Amino acid sequence: MSTSRRRFGLLSVMALAATPALARAEVVELAPGVGGPVTEGGEQNGGPGNEQPTVVHLDKNGTRYVVTIFMSSAVTEQEAPWQCKCTSVALSATAPPRIVANAVQLTNHKSNRPCNHPKAATDGKVILWTYGQNERRGGNTRTYVTAVDEMCNPVADRIRISDDDRNNEGAPDLVWNGGGRFTAGYLSTGGEDERSTAVGIDADASSGKVVLAKRWAQVVVRPSNIGRPALLAMPGDRTLLCAARGDQRPPEDGVACGMLDVTGGRVIWRRLIAASDKEHKVFMNQPSLAALAGGRVALQVIESDGGGRRKNTKGRSKTHLYTLFPTDVAPNLLYKVANLGPYQAHSAVCSGAYGPDGAVMTGVFDASITGSGLAMVTFTSYEAQGKKLVLDPRVVGAHDGDAGYMANIYGGNPAKQGREFMRCLGDVPNPGFGVTGGFMPEAKTLFLAPYTGRKPSEPKNALFLGILAGHTPGKPLPPFDPTSGAGEVGMPEVSEAPELPPDPMSGTGEAPAPMRMDSSLPTARRKELGCAAAPSGGSALAGLLGLFALFGLRRAWLAALLALGCGSGEIVLDPDGRLAARRAERERMEADRKADAGTQ
Numbered sequence: 001m002s003t004s005r006r007r008f009g010l011l012s013v014m015a016l017a018a019t020p021a022l023a024r025a026e027v028v029e030l031a032p033g034v035g036g037p038v039t040e041g042g043e044q045n046g047g048p049g050n051e052q053p054t055v056v057h058l059d060k061n062g063t064r065y066v067v068t069i070f071m072s073s074a075v076t077e078q079e080a081p082w083q084c085k086c087t088s089v090a091l092s093a094t095a096p097p098r099i100v101a102n103a104v105q106l107t108n109h110k111s112n113r114p115c116n117h118p119k120a121a122t123d124g125k126v127i128l129w130t131y132g133q134n135e136r137r138g139g140n141t142r143t144y145v146t147a148v149d150e151m152c153n154p155v156a157d158r159i160r161i162s163d164d165d166r167n168n169e170g171a172p173d174l175v176w177n178g179g180g181r182f183t184a185g186y187l188s189t190g191g192e193d194e195r196s197t198a199v200g201i202d203a204d205a206s207s208g209k210v211v212l213a214k215r216w217a218q219v220v221v222r223p224s225n226i227g228r229p230a231l232l233a234m235p236g237d238r239t240l241l242c243a244a245r246g247d248q249r250p251p252e253d254g255v256a257c258g259m260l261d262v263t264g265g266r267v268i269w270r271r272l273i274a275a276s277d278k279e280h281k282v283f284m285n286q287p288s289l290a291a292l293a294g295g296r297v298a299l300q301v302i303e304s305d306g307g308g309r310r311k312n313t314k315g316r317s318k319t320h321l322y323t324l325f326p327t328d329v330a331p332n333l334l335y336k337v338a339n340l341g342p343y344q345a346h347s348a349v350c351s352g353a354y355g356p357d358g359a360v361m362t363g364v365f366d367a368s369i370t371g372s373g374l375a376m377v378t379f380t381s382y383e384a385q386g387k388k389l390v391l392d393p394r395v396v397g398a399h400d401g402d403a404g405y406m407a408n409i410y411g412g413n414p415a416k417q418g419r420e421f422m423r424c425l426g427d428v429p430n431p432g433f434g435v436t437g438g439f440m441p442e443a444k445t446l447f448l449a450p451y452t453g454r455k456p457s458e459p460k461n462a463l464f465l466g467i468l469a470g471h472t473p474g475k476p477l478p479p480f481d482p483t484s485g486a487g488e489v490g491m492p493e494v495s496e497a498p499e500l501p502p503d504p505m506s507g508t509g510e511a512p513a514p515m516r517m518d519s520s521l522p523t524a525r526r527k528e529l530g531c532a533a534a535p536s537g538g539s540a541l542a543g544l545l546g547l548f549a550l551f552g553l554r555r556a557w558l559a560a561l562l563a564l565g566c567g568s569g570e571i572v573l574d575p576d577g578r579l580a581a582r583r584a585e586r587e588r589m590e591a592d593r594k595a596d597a598g599t600q
Contacts, residue, residue, distance in 0.1 A: 026440065027397040028097050030087045030450070033458030035074030042409025045081040045112055047073020049460025051407055051423045054129070055452035056122040057428050058150055064091040064431055065100070065150040068450050069129050070463055071120045072103065073410075083107045084115035084131060086152035089465065093431040093438050097467065104152035112137045112412065113170070117228075117421065121174040121182060126155060128203060130184050132170020139288065141170040143186040147210045156210035163217065167191040171228035175239060177262050180204055183239040185220070186227030195219045196243035198258075200541040201266055207474045216265030223247045232289035232297060238467040239264050239347050240326055242287035242299060245272065245505075250283035252276055254501070255301045256459075257287075257324075257331055261388040267507070274301040274320060275501035281305040286319070290351035290426075293360040296334070297324045300349045300364065303338075319344045320344035321362065323382070333500055341366045341378050346403040346419050352426020353445050353471035356377050360388070365424040365449055367401030369408075371461075375401025375425060375451040377468060381531055384496055388569050391492070392477065400453040406461045422428035424449040426470055445470035 036047030053070040066089040073082040088101035107115040113134045120129040127148050132141040141167075147156035161184055162169035182201040188194060200215035220241045221227050227243030234240055239260045246253035257301040258270035274284040286302040307316060319340045325332040341347050347366030354361040358538040359381060367375040375396040382567050404419040428446040432439030440446070447464040469477065 001525070008219065023075065025394065025449075026097070027399075028089055028099070028465040028467070029462060030068055030089075030099070030465055031070070031072060031074070031085070031103055031463040033454055033460045033462035035072060035460060036081060036410065038459045040521070045412055046410035047081045047460070048402075048406030048410045048452070049073055049458075049465035050081075051461065052117055052450050053452070053463060054118050054120045054142060054423055055425055055448050055450050055465070056120045056127055057448070058122050058124050058127065060150045064429065064432040065089070065463065066091060066097070066428070066448060067120070067122075067148070067150060067152065068463075068465060069120050069148075070450070071105070071115060071118065072105075072463075073460070074103075075105070078110065079108060079114070081110070081112065082114065084118050086148060087463075088152050091431050091439065093435045096439060097465075101152040106148065106152070106154065107131075107133070109133050109135075110137075111135060111139065111204065113141050113282060117171045119172055119174045121176045121180075123176050123180065123182075123203070126203065126205060126213070128156075128174060128176075128201070130161070130172040130174045130186075131188070133465055134220070140165060140190070141168045143169050143172050143184070145174070145182075145184060145212055147203065147212065156203075156212050159201075159212045159214060161214050161217075162186055162188065162197075163193070164188050164193075167194070173229050173231040173576045175231045175233040177233045177237060177239060181237075181262060183231055183233065183241075183260065185231050185241050185243075185261050186222065187226070187228050189225055189227075192225050193556055194225050194227075194247070196221040196224040196229045196241070198229070198231070198239065198241050198265065200262055214529055218260065218265040218267060220260065220267060220270060221245050221256050224251075225249055226251055226285065228286075230287040230289045230293060234259075234291075234297075235295070237261060238328075240289060240297060242273070242289060242359055244285045244287070246276065249307050250285050250304055250357060252275070254280045254284040255287045255299075256503075256505075257299070257326075259326060259328065259331075269507055271331050271506045272501055272503035273299065273322065273324075273333065276424075281307075286346070288348040290349045290362055292323065292351055295325060295327075297326055298322070298349050298351060298362040299324055300347065302344070302347065317345050317368075319347055319364065320373070321349070321364065321380070331500070333498055334496075335382060335384055336495045336498050337380065337382055338495070340364045340380060340391075340492055342376055342393070343368050343373065343403065345369045346422060347422065348422040350424035350426045350447065352447060353427075354426075354447075356472055356474055356476050358444075358471040358473065361392075363424055363426060363447060363449075365396075365422045365451075367420070367422065367451055369404040369419075371402035371404075371405035371454060372400055374398075375449070375453065375466065377447065377449055377466075381490075382494065387494075389492060389494060394468055396449045396451060396468065397453075397464050399455055399462070399464060401434065401451045402453045403460050406452070406454070410460070420452060428470070430470075440469060441469070442475040443469035444473055446530070543586065 013539040016276040034048045068475040072085045086104045087447045118131040130145045143162040146158035169188045202213045221243040229243040232240045244251040244256040245256040254276040255274040259268040288300040303318045305316045310459045321337045323334045341364045343366045361381045362385040363377040409414040425448045433444045447468040452461040
């Protein structure tokens with residue numbers, strides 16, 4: 001492989017080089033940029049056209065299908081402001097991708113959140129997907145799971161997986177763990193007990209129809225006002241869940257993660273990974289996860305200064321890409337690369353084999369929050385031994401990508417809130433690989449990058465499926481063309497072996513059984529004391545004796561009962577006064593937070 005190289009101190013930055021034959025990305029237009037009212041300056045719940053696509057692939061009867069579920073405001077007035085739709089694309093060895101199921105409408109709910117934040121996952125046989133929806137206009141959002149087949153036909157009755165009517169519960173994620181097991185996660189916010197929760201789901205297709213069942217529910221990150229969860233299935237019946245932790249927006253704690261045993265919903269450990277620094281206006285949020293080689297994990301977190309909160313002028317933001325080696329003991333932070341991608345606002349990560357040698361790389365997928373730049377995937381990897389950082393930015397499509405502009409002016413809170421949720425997918429086998437005259441024949445695998453953006457002739461965001469080459473055995477990829485109209489890619493910053501931040505709310509070792517939210521103990525009081533993972537037997541006994549000594553028999557017994565209400569665990573009695581400060585801050589911000597309570 002030929003390379004071009006620039007040296008910055010001891011760090012070697014390499015750009016993959018190659019032949020012009022693979023320079024293009026293939027693009028399929030999935031939906032036009034129409035739908036809903038068109039008003040100068042935007043309109044509340046007017047709908048941005050298309051938004052928040054989620055994509056999976058599966059094989060059926062010898063054909064590879066790429067299925068995209070998305071929010072569409074191209075609906076009737078009675079179905080407004082939007083509904084969820086599904087489009088299926090068939091990949092062929094010898095022909096371009098073709099749409100075989102076109103914008104099939106999956107929902108028909110009459111409310112102001114009829115289908116928000118869809119996320120799909122597949123076991124290769126059926127596609128499960130989850131979404132948030134409120135039953136009536138202005139009511140609280142609830143989270144549901146259902147299923148479709150490769151042609152977007154519904155194949156299961158939906159089930160509700162959230163259980164707290166007092167909160168808005170949505171912004172879900174979903175992954176497949178093997179067999180008929182899936183793990184979902186959702187945010188529960190807007191009330192006294194705000195949290196990011198994981199749910200175990202079984203999918204049984206033995207009877208011909210897919211039957212879904214909720215097996216367990218477990219709180220992983222708490223408190224969590226804006227903790228939209230990111231999930232990653234791990235080997236050995238494990239799921240890694242990361243979410244923003246803190247009572248405020250943006251989160252004053254940062255991003256925390258927890259490792260789950262999905263056989264029963266046990267939290268093995270939970271830990272703050274990326275800490276905010278409120279005093280210096282550094283807020284860590286928006287986690288995204290991808291699997292790397294050898295059990296490593298890429299965790300992207302986006303830093304902001306909080307300047308964009310509830311106003312149209314957005315603040316400063318910056319990406320941080322952490323590499324973890326999570327085990328049943330700890331997250332094991334290896335290194336961090338900051339300042340990746342041209343836009344660094346609402347990006348996400350995926351991973352897969354890439355380039356002529358098929359090394360697993362992380363793809364940082366982002367687009368402009370003003371809707372005026374090309375969507376890009378920046379492929380990257382870092383080798384600590386040789387201090388070598390590889391960067392390879394790629395344009396996803398010819399039309400501008402939008403990471404939030406249309407959602408901002410046509411969403412639920414115009415000029416105050418609105419963002420796109422970027423998602424991509426790697427390691428998709430290409431049926432055209434090695435076929436003379438076939439579809440992208442040099443590429444053994446593909447990356448899928450659905451994105452939204454405006455065409456000059458349309459008033460709102462269209463939906464596109466970008467298809468990029470992944471592993472190209474023996475065929476080097478072309479150099480990045482800086483004149484392509486893409487955003488400028490800045491110089492990354494590498495930190496080796498960074499330390500995890502202090503975290504008095506962390507837990508290690510055995511964790512409590514799944515939390516039951518039907519406890520008779522007051523929710524507010526449970527949150528005031530808080531719960532961490534259960535310590536060893538000796539430290540648990542010492543902790544209980546300490547409670548009796550410190551508070552006397554009556555108060556210590558109450559604290560023990562509260563511990564049982566959260567699961568058998570260690571009581572964290574506001575060690576640094578932060579919980580008391582949070583309550584005071586909550587009272588000052590309550591009116592503002594109610595306006596922010598919606599989860600898309």
